[in-house]
Amino acid sequence: MMSHRPSCSLPLPEWPWILQAALLPIFLLLIYGPLSALLIDTLGFIITEPDRALEILFLSSRRIGLLLQSIGLSAAVTGTVIAGGICAGSLIWQWRTGIGRYIFWAALLLIPLPFTVHALTWSTLLASAGILPGLLAPQQSVHPWLISWLVESIAFLPLGICLSTLAFELVDPDRIEAARVLCPDPRVFSRIVLPLASPLLFAGAGFLFVFCLIDYTIPSIYAANVYPFEIFAEFSTSYLPAAAFLLALPLLVVTVALVLLSQRPLKSVIQDSMWTRREWQPEFLLPGWFVAAQRAALGIFFLQAVLVIAVLVVLAGTSADLATTLLLAGPDSLTTVAVCLGATALSLPIALALASRLVEKKRISNAWWIAATIPLAIPPPLIGISMIGFWNTPGDISLFGTLAMPVFAVMFRFLPLAALIIAAQLRAVNPLLLDAASIFGRSRVTNFLTVYLPLILPGICIAAAGVFAFAIGELGATLLVIPPGHSTLTIRLYNYLHYGSSGSVAALGLMMTGIFLAIVSTGFLLVRRGLRTSRIHGDKPA
Amino acid sequence: MIEIRNVSRHYGTVRVFSGLSLSIPDRKAVAITGPSGCGKTTLLRLIAGLERPDSGEITIAGRLASSPDYLLAPSERSIGFVFQSPALWPHMTVRENILFGLWNLPGSAREDRLIDLLNTAHISHLAHRYPHEISGGEAQRVALLRAIAPRPRHLLMDEPLSNLDDDLREAMISLIITIMDQEDISLVYVSHRRDETDQIADRSYLFRDGALREVSEVPAPGGSS
Numbered sequence: 181m182m183s184h185r186p187s188c189s190l191p192l193p194e195w196p197w198i199l200q201a202a203l204l205p206i207f208l209l210l211i212y213g214p215l216s217a218l219l220i221d222t223l224g225f226i227i228t229e230p231d232r233a234l235e236i237l238f239l240s241s242r243r244i245g246l247l248l249q250s251i252g253l254s255a256a257v258t259g260t261v262i263a264g265g266i267c268a269g270s271l272i273w274q275w276r277t278g279i280g281r282y283i284f285w286a287a288l289l290l291i292p293l294p295f296t297v298h299a300l301t302w303s304t305l306l307a308s309a310g311i312l313p314g315l316l317a318p319q320q321s322v323h324p325w326l327i328s329w330l331v332e333s334i335a336f337l338p339l340g341i342c343l344s345t346l347a348f349e350l351v352d353p354d355r356i357e358a359a360r361v362l363c364p365d366p367r368v369f370s371r372i373v374l375p376l377a378s379p380l381l382f383a384g385a386g387f388l389f390v391f392c393l394i395d396y397t398i399p400s401i402y403a404a405n406v407y408p409f410e411i412f413a414e415f416s417t418s419y420l421p422a423a424a425f426l427l428a429l430p431l432l433v434v435t436v437a438l439v440l441l442s443q444r445p446l447k448s449v450i451q452d453s454m455w456t457r458r459e460w461q462p463e464f465l466l467p468g469w470f471v472a473a474q475r476a477a478l479g480i481f482f483l484q485a486v487l488v489i490a491v492l493v494v495l496a497g498t499s500a501d502l503a504t505t506l507l508l509a510g511p512d513s514l515t516t517v518a519v520c521l522g523a524t525a526l527s528l529p530i531a532l533a534l535a536s537r538l539v540e541k542k543r544i545s546n547a548w549w550i551a552a553t554i555p556l557a558i559p560p561p562l563i564g565i566s567m568i569g570f571w572n573t574p575g576d577i578s579l580f581g582t583l584a585m586p587v588f589a590v591m592f593r594f595l596p597l598a599a600l601i602i603a604a605q606l607r608a609v610n611p612l613l614l615d616a617a618s619i620f621g622r623s624r625v626t627n628f629l630t631v632y633l634p635l636i637l638p639g640i641c642i643a644a645a646g647v648f649a650f651a652i653g654e655l656g657a658t659l660l661v662i663p664p665g666h667s668t669l670t671i672r673l674y675n676y677l678h679y680g681s682s683g684s685v686a687a688l689g690l691m692m693t694g695i696f697l698a699i700v701s702t703g704f705l706l707v708r709r710g711l712r713t714s715r716i717h718g719d720k721p722a
Numbered sequence: 723m724i725e726i727r728n729v730s731r732h733y734g735t736v737r738v739f740s741g742l743s744l745s746i747p748d749r750k751a752v753a754i755t756g757p758s759g760c761g762k763t764t765l766l767r768l769i770a771g772l773e774r775p776d777s778g779e780i781t782i783a784g785r786l787a788s789s790p791d792y793l794l795a796p797s798e799r800s801i802g803f804v805f806q807s808p809a810l811w812p813h814m815t816v817r818e819n820i821l822f823g824l825w826n827l828p829g830s831a832r833e834d835r836l837i838d839l840l841n842t843a844h845i846s847h848l849a850h851r852y853p854h855e856i857s858g859g860e861a862q863r864v865a866l867l868r869a870i871a872p873r874p875r876h877l878l879m880d881e882p883l884s885n886l887d888d889d890l891r892e893a894m895i896s897l898i899i900t901i902m903d904q905e906d907i908s909l910v911y912v913s914h915r916r917d918e919t920d921q922i923a924d925r926s927y928l929f930r931d932g933a934l935r936e937v938s939e940v941p942a943p944g945g946s947s
Contacts, residue, residue, distance in 0.1 A: 360796045361770055362822055362868070363823060368797075
């Protein structure tokens with residue numbers, strides 16, 4: 181059948197091969213170097229201590245229970261977030277030419293807000309409602325799993341909303357309208373819109389499930405022991421990377437399988453979708469119960485956004501030692517900003533090189549897809565453990581014990597995400613514009629700088645803002661590789677949530693949120709400007 | 723009959739048309755031609771209920787269908803719509819695409835109708851194929867069958883042949899004429915090509931600068947009378 185997009189085998193100008201040849205090995209070294217070292221170490225451990233290895237590999241009933249509980253929590257959170265996302269996202273999509281676009285940007289802004297800030301907000305509210313015994317005693321919670329589910333679902337809701345909105349945006353409006361003249365809207369929504377939006381929804385749900393499963397931040401705050409925390413605890417007591425890896429294997433089997441399963445629909449979305457910017461607004465007449473659910477989901481999102489800021493301001497304002505806290509956290513802020521900026525700056529060129537491989541329709545791109553998405557399945561404690569083994573080498577130029585370690589840890593976790601975002605942007609560029617540039621442009625370098633780069637700038641800005649913002653909240657890997665004498669704001673906030681005073685926690689949370697909002701808003705403003713520019717110059721897929 | 727009375731439509735500050743009035747009689751084929759961007763597609767979308775007029779009203783078979791404050795659901799207007807692109811649903815086979823609009827018929831009636839339509843268009847062999855497994859011309863035939871399957875009283879076609887080559891175009895025109903004769907429906911056909919509209923329509927309207935400038939009776943050899 182006819183294609184809606186001009187045919188072009190490669191949607192980007194050929195890169196200087198030397199740049200590709202230099203950047204892609206760095207990607208492989210950063211991610212697969214530590215993983216390979218961990219694998220070799222584990223093989224050695226199995227050979228030298230087979231009994232111990234078998235003992236760790238053997239799944240005790242306690243560990244089976246822990247794994248099932250973790251999977252149950254992740255499934256519950258994913259189900260809630262995707263259902264809430266579909267409800268709120270479909271409403272935002274229906275309002276896409278009006279207020280919807282602003283709500284979408286607000287949700288995008290809130291996605292990477294650190295888990296610790298969410299935990300602080302909800303601990304405060306739950307303590308004031310008498311559900312928790314006190315703000316700084318969340319670990320005494322009587323409903324650890326329930327509260328973990330609640331807080332994690334709310335923390336991930338903006339992601340669910342953005343994913344769903346994007347999924348609906350990708351549905352060709354003509355296909356919806358063709359159905360609307362034939363059937364009532366509820367049937368059109370369930371039989372046409374949802375199935376056509378399902379590739380991104382499934383991929384999003386798969387990745388979201390994995391993110392929930394590998395992260396222990398929120399459950400550990402509320403004393404819900406999850407499997408990834410067990411990996412951290414094992415390494416903390418034995419200091420044996422191989423033992424931690426063997427312990428993580430059952431979790432890895434689940435997460436890697438899910439990532440590989442989710443990769444296929446995501447790939448089809450990025451490689452085949454028609455990214456439309458047609459100005460249309462569907463006036464769907466949906467059943468009353470669904471409209472109520474849409475409004476409730478959007479209401480919860482707004483409530484969450486307002487509550488986060490309100491709780492932080494109120495708590496910080498009532499703190500007597502606010503100034504002391506902020507002063508004490510000064511060096512941590514500098515470390516945080518340095519790590520985040522370093523990781524962002526180093527990630528972007530590598531992510532761009534990787535993204536250019538991901539959008540190619542060649543057999544080799546399958547291998548790059550696997551290479552790019554596997555890191556998303558690795559639990560953060562295991563990332564930290566593998567990095568310690570790989571980078572802690574004797575010699576004068578060892579990077580171990582320097583700030584390069586947390587920078588690499590953040591890159592390990594979020595560089596693949598940046599590559600996926602940029603790949604989506606590469607596919608949104610109209611290849612005819614690049615063809616025109618190659619005919620009329622002066623040279624490849626000029627074409628790259630004056631045509632190609634401005635066209636993909638929105639994706640690069642989103643990727644940069646995303647890496648920076650997620651880096652602020654990174655805990656699981658950073659905690660293990662942060663050099664002695666240094667700390668990030670997230671680590672300090674995590675520790676305060678266990679031991680500190682509420683005012684200190686709030687002040688830190690406010691500071692983190694301030695840095696986060698300032699950087700991410702700047703990124704998004706640049707994106708919006710870029711989008712406007714590309715629209716003016718006709719960057720529209722045919 | 724479709725009655726359009728004093729309808730205006732703006733996109734932001736851009737006026738598409740203003741105070742437009744038009745009658746489309748039953749069982750007649752009406753063509754609307756005009757340069758790109760003159761408002762042809764917008765007019766079809768207003769008739770189908772996919773957009774709301776800024777002022778004026780549209781009635782279908784004497785019943786109010788659209789006004790600034792009221793919008794009858796598109797599926798309740800007894801209208802079929804064929805877009806410029808086939809817009810087939812990629813997750814459904816040809817058969818499922820055509821059957822989609824027959825959701826309120828009993829199973830045997832649906833199957834009978836499907837067989838009739840596939841035979842008329844000579845594409846019975848494509849019934850179980852997915853849209854990506856058929857050609858552009860075949861896809862446009864399926865889109866036409868899907869639109870007329872529920873036996874609408876009015877069929878709207880928005881430049882349906884613009885992506886086809888001359889041979890396919892001729893074959894498709896012949897199919898449209900056959901269907902018009904068989905189905906006893908009115909047709910509103912939008913195109914910028916006079917040769918196409920002359921073959922299909924009984925009457926032709928020319929859109930220019932947001933207004934109907936010219937009305938011509940076309941001696942349509944194949945159009946319904």
